[in-house]
Amino acid sequence: MENEINIIKGRDPGEREFHQAVTEVLESIAPVLEKNPEYRRLKIVQRITEPERIIIFRVPWMDDRGGVHVNRGFRIEMNSALGPYKGGLRFHPSVNLSILKFLAFEQVFKNALTTLQMGGGKGGSDFDPKGKSDSEVMRFCQSFMAELFRHIGPNTDIPAGDIGVGAREIGFLFGMYKKLKNEFTGVLTGKSIGWGGSLIRPEATGYGCVYFAAEMLAEKNSTISDKICLVSGSGNVAQFTSEKIIALGGKVITLSDSSGYILDESGIDESKLHFVKRLKNVKRGRIKEYADKYKEAVYTVCDHGAGYNPLWNYKADCAFPCATENEINETDAQNLINNGVSLVCEGANMPVMYGGVKLFLDNNILYGPAKAANAGGVAVSGLEMAQNSMRLSWPAEEVDQRLKIIMKNIHRSSLDAARQYNLPGNYFAGANMAGFIKVVEAMIDQGLV
Numbered sequence: 229m230e231n232e233i234n235i236i237k238g239r240d241p242g243e244r245e246f247h248q249a250v251t252e253v254l255e256s257i258a259p260v261l262e263k264n265p266e267y268r269r270l271k272i273v274q275r276i277t278e279p280e281r282i283i284i285f286r287v288p289w290m291d292d293r294g295g296v297h298v299n300r301g302f303r304i305e306m307n308s309a310l311g312p313y314k315g316g317l318r319f320h321p322s323v324n325l326s327i328l329k330f331l332a333f334e335q336v337f338k339n340a341l342t343t344l345q346m347g348g349g350k351g352g353s354d355f356d357p358k359g360k361s362d363s364e365v366m367r368f369c370q371s372f373m374a375e376l377f378r379h380i381g382p383n384t385d386i387p388a389g390d391i392g393v394g395a396r397e398i399g400f401l402f403g404m405y406k407k408l409k410n411e412f413t414g415v416l417t418g419k420s421i422g423w424g425g426s427l428i429r430p431e432a433t434g435y436g437c438v439y440f441a442a443e444m445l446a447e448k449n450s451t452i453s454d455k456i457c458l459v460s461g462s463g464n465v466a467q468f469t470s471e472k473i474i475a476l477g478g479k480v481i482t483l484s485d486s487s488g489y490i491l492d493e494s495g496i497d498e499s500k501l502h503f504v505k506r507l508k509n510v511k512r513g514r515i516k517e518y519a520d521k522y523k524e525a526v527y528t529v530c531d532h533g534a535g536y537n538p539l540w541n542y543k544a545d546c547a548f549p550c551a552t553e554n555e556i557n558e559t560d561a562q563n564l565i566n567n568g569v570s571l572v573c574e575g576a577n578m579p580v581m582y583g584g585v586k587l588f589l590d591n592n593i594l595y596g597p598a599k600a601a602n603a604g605g606v607a608v609s610g611l612e613m614a615q616n617s618m619r620l621s622w623p624a625e626e627v628d629q630r631l632k633i634i635m636k637n638i639h640r641s642s643l644d645a646a647r648q649y650n651l652p653g654n655y656f657a658g659a660n661m662a663g664f665i666k667v668v669e670a671m672i673d674q675g676l677v
């Protein structure tokens with residue numbers, strides 16, 4: 229295994245996040261490779277870690293003062309064994325090939341776990357929507373789609389949102405695709421409800437994450453009620469994770485953005501959460517303003533050089549990292565354990581570094597890995613595609629019910645796979661194994677393509 233990982237690292241040196249994701253998956257599926265020698269003969273590891281296609285393109289756009297800017301656009305079409313490529317678009321200055329390849333690689337197994345017919349992909353740009361006017365964001369989205377439209381389609385590749393790509397951006401991207409192709413199709417998910425979106429799609433990743441946590445707790449005869457929860461982020465996933473925790477009787481005491489975090493030990497209730505949604509989704513402000521409005525809260529500026537994140541250093545029962553990758557290092561993981569946290573459930577993709585994951589597993593922490601715990605978003609995207617094909621809209625209760633069942637099944641298949649390989653309770657290995665086997669069997673059926 230080490231040899232295979234070294235070959236991948238040697239081939240694309242410098243792709244730190246991609247190597248991290250590949251190492252985590254390959255090390256945990258080693259028993260599956262051991263049991264199935266034909267996977268090695270068929271070079272499955274080499275095939276599954278190589279994207280089927282990568283598209284990189286120039287995105288020129290003009291700001292409101294007439295200044296010209298050039299960003300870089302990407303789409304990674306990673307694996308289509310189970311269906312058309314499916315995965316979000318991220319607009320953030322940190323976006324590069326390594327980050328998108330890690331996200332696309334994870335997406336392949338995540339989508340497999342949902343059992344819906346979706347391959348895996350991911351894309352985006354190093355464009356930063358922060359501080360841009362609506363018309364600047366629109367011009368950027370139009371320029372981005374002016375190239376991307378050639379490569380996507382409702383049966384080929386169906387992008388969605390991710391960091392920096394919400395309802396506003398999806399609307400602009402969809403409008404441009406429609407104009408260029410002269411067709412109204414379900415080529416993007418996360419559309420607004422009035423023109424082809426699915427009810428519960430905005431909520432789905434966060435709600436699904438809490439449904440997954442509730443399933444893990446139920447295994448231990450416990451519930452989310454009365455649990456003190458640390459949540460990071462304040463975007464889409466953090467908002468709806470918090471909403472569902474509050475609805476189930478838990479207490480959320482933290483939220484963050486890339487500038488800092490707030491601690492509100494009295495608990496973020498429904499009305500305070502409503503303020504956060506308006507602050508982030510409408511006003512596009514900073515989380516600091518929460519502490520300006522609610523005097524019981526304390527705001528702390530983020531110190532990137534500190535070596536640890538104080539947000540993860542409070543007494544609590546559960547942690548829901550919902551901001552971005554690598555936000556919990558080994559020190560943070562140890563702090564969480566020392567503070568009595570017994571459940572960590574990932575709303576964001578790969579928020580816990582591998583050293584932290586190992587600490588959680590060694591300390592019997594209930595640890596819900598992203599590809600299982602945050603699969604609710606893409607699952608409801610799959611349901612949005614189904615509704616678009618039928619030209620129907622299901623009621624919110626029906627979509628929510630389906631989401632719950634999907635999360636329950638992902639939880640069960642992760643647990644079953646772990647048990648089958650003598651790793652009972654190890655959701656990390658179980659999710660990787662269950663997703664991997666499903667994709668690999670389809671790849672083998674479809675021959676060497």
Ligand code: NDP
Pocket residue numbers: 389390391392393394433461462463464465466484485486487550551552553575576577602603605606
């Ligand atoms: P949003 O853009 O809505 O929110 C992202 C949040 O994370 C913001 O609060 C942002 O702060 C913060 N953040 C972003 N980058 C950093 C950083 N480098 N350091 C600290 N904070 C940061 O994105 P989403 O909520 O959609 O996505 C959050 C995570 O969930 C990502 O990992 C994404 O891949 C994952 N995910 C999202 C899904 C979805 O359906 N949206 C589905 C599955 C996974 P700021 O405002 O300052 O930028």
